[in-house]
Every structure is written in structure tokens, then in C-alpha cells.
Amino acid sequence: WLKLSQRATDQGRPPIEILDGTLAAPGQPLLPQSLHAIKHCVEQGNQALVFINRRGYAPMILCQDCGWQADCRRCDSTLTWHRSEGSLRCHHCGYQQRVPPRCPECGSSAIHEAGCGTEKITELLEQSQQAPVIRIDRDATRRKGSLDAHLATIQQGKPAVMVGTQMLAKGHHFPNLTLVVILEMDAGFLSADFRGPEQAAQLMLQVAGRSGREGKGRVLLQTRHPDHPLLQLAASGDYAALASDLLEERKMADLPPFGHLALFRCEAMSMGKAMEFLQQLAGIPLPPDVHLLGPVPAPMERRAGRYRTQMLLQCAQRAPLHQAISVLLEQARTLPAGRQCRWHLDVDPIDML
Template sequence: MSSTSPRSTSPRVLGVAVPSPLRRLFDYLPKGAPPPCGWVPGLRVRVSFGRRQVVGVVMECRDSSDLPLARLKPIEACLDKAPLPLDWLWLCRFTARYYQHALGDALMHAMPVLLRQGRPLETRTRERWRVLPDHESSSHTLARAPKQAQLFTMLCQHPQGLTSQSILAQGFSREQLRSLEAKHLVELLEEPMNAAEWPPAQNLLANPALPLNAEQATALNALCEGLGRFHPCLLHGVTGSGKTEVYLQLIEAVVAKGRQALVLIPEIGLTPQTLGRFQQRFRAPIVALHSGLSDLQRLDAWEAAANGRAAIVIGTRSAVFTPLARPGVIIVDEEHDSSFKQQDGLRYHARDLAVARAKHHDIPLLLGSATPSLETLHHAQQGTYRHLRLRQRATRHAPARLELIDLKGRPRHGGLIAPVRDTIAATLEAGHQVLVFINRRGFAPTLACHSCGWMADCDHCDARMTWHRQPPVLACHHCDRRRPLPDACPKCGSADLRPLGSGTERTEESLAETFPKTPVHRIDRDSTRGKDALDKILTEIRRGEPALLVGTQMLAKGHHLPHVTLVVVVNADAGLYASDFRALEHSAQLLEQVAGRAGRASHPGRVMVQTMHPDDPNLRLLAERGYDALAESLLDERRIAKLPPMCFMALLRLESPREEHVMTLAKEAADALRNHLEQHQLKVDCLGPVPAPMERRQNRYHMQVMLMAERRSQLHEACAWLVHWGEANPAMRRVRWSLDIDPQTLN
């Protein structure tokens, strides 16, 4: 690999990574005068690739090629005057290598859409108008120009000035601005789109920090001791223990030293809440990166972070690829959350990349959670991460324990039994709010014929279709196939079709009937599709009036709902007996997180969990002793079974519309891999092939081969060979296949 510094002589060959599934570079000839920085890795170039033109990234500058130079194409154009940030290039290389992915594809995934399309990486500016010093009292000179006088008065009320967009939106014209400028009353400034200079350290806070309790102060002191070096820490705090305040005060210490902070959060729904809290605290420039931004907004934020103008970067999973000019700390909030893992294409885990990146930059890493993943907890127990505990809530109330409510033989209305409905009524009468958690969208999980037992199955998946009321339709939540509700049973012709089970819509309807004077707010993916829909609902809830909240896991993640004192879980059994070995861990985390929404303010909370299996030992352990005790038990089980985090895992996934193709090639891949492992004496277990837990999905058959090893290096050696075998085997082109390193789900 060549150096990233400018070369004294121009290279004869450029190794370019292009957006392609092929795991190799492609050689091109430099063309024309070199860019100002010389030919170096990190420059984007436009090249001819097959029958199309694509944007690629120069990764190597060499004097020779394996092909004759006469057969190489010249590049079409160089798109940059300077290379993309070096830390970003390192991260992309690491990601492609670790996740056994094509480098060109990883580079394209990690950069904003407009950079993939060839747009220059440059600072966009906007116009700002402000009154010139010592001219604030000059409005008397505008007596004959009343509109200019109004404009001048408005600008005087804003010493920092106003943007042209804001001024024109008030009904003023550009000609009026130019007239004031000609009279030397105002001046025009050009500023970056993501503007604001970093304030001095003593003026960093817009609002003072909150006082810390003893546990928070101890944690913060430990974190500040590690500034300036790689210092991975797990901040393990119960829900409502004030982890965010620790984040804020740690960031204050980092930004005061002129360094940048990167904060990763699991869901786009949390971005406005988190961004708002950070903006209230800091005067420093803050940018957000998430899928809700326009392409132009995302590029502006990316560029501001890369050039060091943004002090704090907040974003979801893909924000881990944001380049930083002066990195100071990386924080991953709710580190256990499964949404940090990309489930298709480049299957990276943002938390794990954050660890690698913090180590590369030699900066602190903070992983925060009330329910840490078993991987992170294992690292903390082994001493790899420092384990910081917050055992008490910021309020005086202890976290509510789970009360297991037996469902067997008890009639339900809208999924709720009578004693639970009575408790809801008493809570509302006391003036409080109730959260009813049901992790299933729609009106009912499926539709069934009461005469013959027919059920509404999806034609394309091994799954049942969900009955939705608004609009009335049967929908598959796996392939998004939809069909109208039948008037009669397609099997026997009976009109006695009934919903089975409850979804958020049915529970919402039932609660509205039972409590007609109380507003019912449903929060799921269907009810929050509109712009700002979630924010509007949360704003209404935070007014504090008695209300019923019906929601999926969207409500369980990090939302502060101070007026909720009762949480009801409609059915806790979904993850108890699933085939995925991680299902119980994820279900326990979800239950504990949703339980943490209760009693976060002045009143204690209560959590009622309906279940058909109140005597299940794992569920009872969670209810009686909490998540930490269950996590210890699960770690012991994983140790005995030699499952992650006690070993390392990869999953070869194959899919095809033809069942015989996917079964044949999965067996061929497994046999070839076993022969390779035996010949090279690699201590890697190869299990399978076996059908995926949902074998048919989107009308495609899914098989998988599992690889497990105690040493990461041996697993990756086996994976690299398997990828090479798959690419060299023409038969593998008949199926779609991918390799998932550190899979978080078997589905």
C-alpha cells in the first residue's frame, strides 16, 4: 500500500475502488495535470466501468499493473482538489476488511449521496446581514423610505444579524437590503451553512450543568481521567439514573479542550429530543446526521464535521462514518440496541466500529445502557472495558419491578384482562398517564375462519398476514405484500371471519371504548409516518394531562415520559421460546427498557406484565432480581454452550427463488469449507446448512451456514477463504449470498 502523502513523481497507475460487489481494486491511468495535492489515495475520480460511468476513490498509486498499460483505461476526471479525510479512509478500509465486504461498496456506503454522485466537497455559504457598528441609531436617515426603516429596525433587534432567507420571508426585498448597504448602514457577510464559531471555554454553556449525585460524579471523574487516550467504559445505569447528564458534562470537558464529540443514538425518533437537549446546553455548533435529512443537509453536516466547524455530531447508525477533524470522544447511547447493526448490504455494527475508531484515534469511548448487551457486559467483566455503575435514579424512587400477571383462562378485551383494566382506571383517576406496550402493529396478528380454521397466510412468506383497520387491509410485515380483506373464507365460504390476538389498533380501540373521556395516543410506525407526527404526539403527552399511550418499541427507547406512572405489557411471551439464541436477551432488554418509562418523576411507577408463562424461570428471574441477574445467568449458559460472546460467529446466508438451487449450493459451500478447515487445521466449527428460522421470505428460500471459533483471527481466515471460494465459483451466481460477521439475529 502506497503512502498517503504526495509523491515526488507522478504514478503510472491508479488503483481505484469502484461501487461493485467485487472485492478488488481496478487499475486506471492518470489523465491530465495532477490535482494540487498530487496523485494520492483518497481522491474521487470519475471512471468508465463497463458500460457506465461511476465515481470511484483512488486507493493506491503505483508504477505498475498486473495488466499491460496499453489495456488500461484513463480516468475521465479527477473530482477533488484534496483527498477525502484520512481517518475516514482508514475506517472504510477497516470496515471492508473486517466485514469481508467490497471496499468500493463500503466507501460508497460511508459517504453522503451527493459525494457518490460526484458533487464537490466544499463549504456551502449563506448570506447574513447585520447593522454596522455605531449605526444602530441612524434610522432618522430613512424617514423617506419607510420600508427600509422597518427593515433597519428589525435588523437592529438582532445584533448577530439575519440570513437573507429569513429577511425575505418577512416580506422585504433584496433591493431594500442593497439600498441600506449603499447607505453604509448594514453589511453583508458570507458564512458557512453550518455556521457558528466555537465559543471560548468559559462561555461554552448556554445553560448551567445540573448537579450530579455521588455515583454520577464518580463516573464523570473516571471518564475525565481518561481524556486524551483510548479509554473504553461501560456506563451501566438503571433507567432514569441520569446517564445523559454524564454525557453532557463529559462533552463539555472535551469541547472545552477544542476537541469534537461524536454521539450515536439508536433511533431517528430520538434525534430531535437529543438534539434539543444538547442545543439548550451548549453554545457550540452542533450538527445532526440521520436519514430524515435531505441529501444537501447531510452533505453540509458531513463537511462541517470533517473541517472541524461542528463541535458536536449527533447521529444514528451511519453517523459512525462521519469524519472528524479533531476527535475527542465517541459516545454510544443505548449501546445494546439492535438498530446499530445494519441487516443488509454492508452488515456493519456501529457500536463495534465506534470501538475500533476510538482505539485508532486514541480517544475515550463511552457505551451507555441500562441493559447492556452480553458482549459489552462480558468485556466489562473481563476488564477490557471499565465498568461504571449508576444504581439509583435521579429521583428518589427505585425502578419499578415487573409484576407478572397470569393470563391463563382469563377473558381479555383488547388484549387486557379485567384486573389490569381496573388498575388503569385507578391510575387515570389519580391524574396520571398509562403506557400500554404491545410490540405488534395493526388491529390483529391475523384473521381466521371460525368454521374451518383457515388463517390468512402470506403467499410469499412463511408468516401470517396482519389485519390493519386503517386502511382496512391484510398486510405482511416481512415482505410488505398487501391484499384486501376477504368477504368470506376462501376455503369454506363462511362469513364468520374473526381477528386473532391484538395489535396496537385493536388495543387502542378497546381502550377508547373503555375510557371514552381519556385521550388515547397510538405510537407505532403506522401512526407516525407523517412529518413531525411523533413530535406532535410527544408534545401533547408532555402537557401532563391524564392520557393513555399505546405503543410499540418506539416508546421504549430513551423517551422521558415524566407523567407515566403505570406501564402495562400486553404479552411478554414473544421472545421466551424463539429459535434464535439471542431472543431472550433482546426480549429482556426490551421489557426492562419499557418498564423504565414508569415513575421517572415525582411519583413512583408500577409495571404489570401479562404472560401465559408466569412460572418461566427466566421471566421470574427478570421480575424478581432484574436484568443484571438474568444477564449473568445467560452468560453462564453461553459459556457452557460456547456461544457468543464466548466465541466469535459468522453466518453465510444464501437465498434464491429456486429451493433446489439454494439447498444444493449451501451444502456445496459447507462441504468445501469443511475440507479447507481440515486441510489447514483451522479450529473453526462449521454448522449446517440449515434453513433460516423463516425459510421462505419474499418468495425466496433462505439457507444458512454457521461458522464459530474461539479465536477471531481463525474465523476471519476461514471467512476470507469462503468469500474467495464463492466469488470464484460460477454456480454461486445462481443465488444471492452474503457473509454476516458477528450476526445479531439468525433471521
């Protein structure tokens, strides 16, 4: 267990202030406190970072009259509006289409965006701030050399506001960055994946660590769930306490590191074929210490036009788990249903979704 007891620059950890994001005005994702802090930061000749781990202008568009929303034709996901490109794009399979001028369902022109991404935050800040606004995400840095050019501009130390995704979360040293505003971190703490809160807390603390590396720093966290106990623990900076709570939960549920997992994933052109294969596997006798959960549809049932199912194996010891895996793999290679789908086994899965 390797502990980092101090920061690389010997500066103290910047405090994380929690702001109630439900008080934000419609169409303005940044609270007045955040906007005031950004303005004060650049007026003092420093730099600020607005972190939102979501590309595009808005994660979805919808009709205010009938409730229609732009969904991907190949995935169980909404299409993200990339306003600068004039397109709707799926971030899971890459499907694209143009933004419809009217609602395809009712013909209404009352189509509006919901939520925000880096594009929208950049546009709003350009309207309200006097300093340059620099957007750094995968879309804005697609051209060769563009990322290096943006980083070189920031390293000059002149007042600026950065808007970025996890590309800016770690590995960067910005001496004049004294303010970080963090948006849209709630999803990780509410994730169906048991590792969601752990990963969200790590990302939050990594982003917060960009602030005040050579002076006094400040971090503002906007959240719609300010009373969430895990989020409050993460914001306090006491990662050891957060880890202790999460480990206690995992111990009660026999989840890693107190138990071991293996995940069978299957996908096919129909849900029936994908489910049939795993159901046949589920009927094979296994060692008594191995618990089988499923098969069930994956959290995102359809991706890239294929239906996805999964079956989880759980055991406190490795030996019975690998014995069960050997039996299932031997049978899976001979089942006719396996030839009508794609399947694979993920031992110690990192992603449960």
C-alpha cells in the first residue's frame, strides 16, 4: 500500500466546496457562485478550469410538445448533439444523422436540447467572460498538433478559462490554475456498477489536484445530490475513509477484493439467441461454492445493432471459480447456440456494464 502524503509541489490540498446544482437557472448549467468565482479568478490574472466529462453541445435533444427524443437506431442510447458539426452522434457506435428541423413524431418546431456538454459550456463562458476560453476534448483536439498548441497557450500563464474532459484530469501542471469548477459528477456515484463511486471519487480528486499547485487553490463542485454521503466523503478529501466505507459494502456482498468474479458476455442479432446460449450454460452443474447470477440483459441491451446479455459467476475462492470456468468453456465451445452469437469470458471484469 503506497500512500502519497503530500502533493508534488508541497502545496496544501485545495478545499472542495459543494454547491447545490438544482438551483441552476434553466439553460444555464453554471451557478452564479461559479460564474462569479471564474470572473474573479481571471480578473486576478489567474486561470480557471471548468471540468465536465461530456463532449458535444448537449447529450440529447427532445420535443417539448410530444416528448420525442433523438435516439440512436442501433443502440439503447440517445444521440448527442454536436452543434459545431450540425449533427447528432452516438458516442457508443458512431452512428450520425442531421438535426431534424421539426419533430419527426408531431411536426412541432419546439425541439430543444437537454443537459450540456463541453461545447455549450464553452459558448456560455465566451459570452460572459473577458478572458480567452480554451476547450480541450477529443473533438477540439482532433487535428494533429492541436492539443500541443492549446497546452502551449495555457503554459504561457496568461488569464484564461479552460473547459475540458478527463483529458485534463491528470498529468498536467498548470502553475497559474487556481480555480476548478466540476460539473456532472453525479452519475458515477449513482452508477449501477459497484466500482462507479470509486472511479468517480478518483476522477474528482485528480481534477481537483490541478488547482493550486503553486499557490492557493479553490475547487467548486456542483451536484444535484449535495447530501449524498459518498460524494461528501470524496469532497472532504478523505479518500481513506471513502475507501473504508466502500470496502465494508463489498465485504458484505462478497465483491472484489473479498470475492472473485467472472462475467460471460454474449451478443447476437436478436435477444432470444443471445439469451438462449447463456441459459443453456446456466443449466450446467457447477461447484456448490460458485454462485451464478443471470443470465440477464446487459444494462445497455442493444449496442451497434446487436443485443447483449450477460451472466455473472461469483465465488469467495479462486480455485472453485476457475474449475467452474473450465467446465463452462468446454461446454460453450460445443453448444450449437454459441455459433449463432458472439461470446466471450471476462475474468475479474473491470467494467460491469
